[in-house]
Amino acid sequence: MFNKFTHLGLMCLSLVLSGCKPTPWVIEEYDELTKSKVCKLNNYLIRNEFGMTSSRQTHLTLEKRADQKIKAILTSGSNIGLTSYDSFSANSKVRFKLSGPNQKSEEIVFQGEIPGTTYGTQPLYVAQGLILPMPNKSSSIIFYLTKEQLIDIINSPQVEYAVEAGENPLTGKISEPIKNLIRTFLEKCCQSTLAT
Secondary structure, three states: OOOHHHHHHHHHHHHHHHOOOOOOOEEEEEEOOOOEEEEEEEEEEEEEEEOOOOEEEEEEEEEEOOOOOEEEEEEEEEEOOOOOOOOOOOOOEEEEEEEOOOOOEEEEEEEOEEEEEEEEEEEEEEEOOEEEEEEEEEEEEEEEEOHHHHHHHHHOOEEEEEEOOOOOOEEEEOOHHHHHHHHHHHHHHOOOOOOO
16 A cells, blocks of 8 residues: 555656657648648647646647637646546636736637546556556647737737636746747748747
8 A cells, every 4th residue: 555655756756757758849741531631739748737646737739720720729637646636627718818028918818618538547667567557637628719819929928828627727828938839830830930
């Protein structure tokens, strides 16, 4: 039987190992089902949180749609420990607060769509030959924005985001590396020439 300190050690090891995934990038592929080209920023880690008894990693996917809108998916995967992060709900909103140099701010709000929450286990490699199943859940929220809204977000000097998720809202800032990757997505997928 593990005590809470052993559980914490296993979670920390899990976070270290999960950081060894390959770097995602903007990809172009052909979708046989829709018979069309797909261009997207695939599964980029934007937030990594961990507490004493649970952890949450959030990834961003952007995909250009045929109607010229951009489909954004935020997916939070969390280990289920003694406590657990709340999932996104059907009423969750996604908020971006854009702040300029003169401290004026603007808020862009999107109503999210929820594809659902899935539960499973993730293998945790503890020692040679010893693998423990770590229970986890994955919760996603989808929203749609225009190319112009995305350009406003990455051109703003400071961008904060907040996504409603019960008692555990997802909050953070859009860093320069994230902005640069979004610029690459816009240039490659939306044929936008942007100043960096």
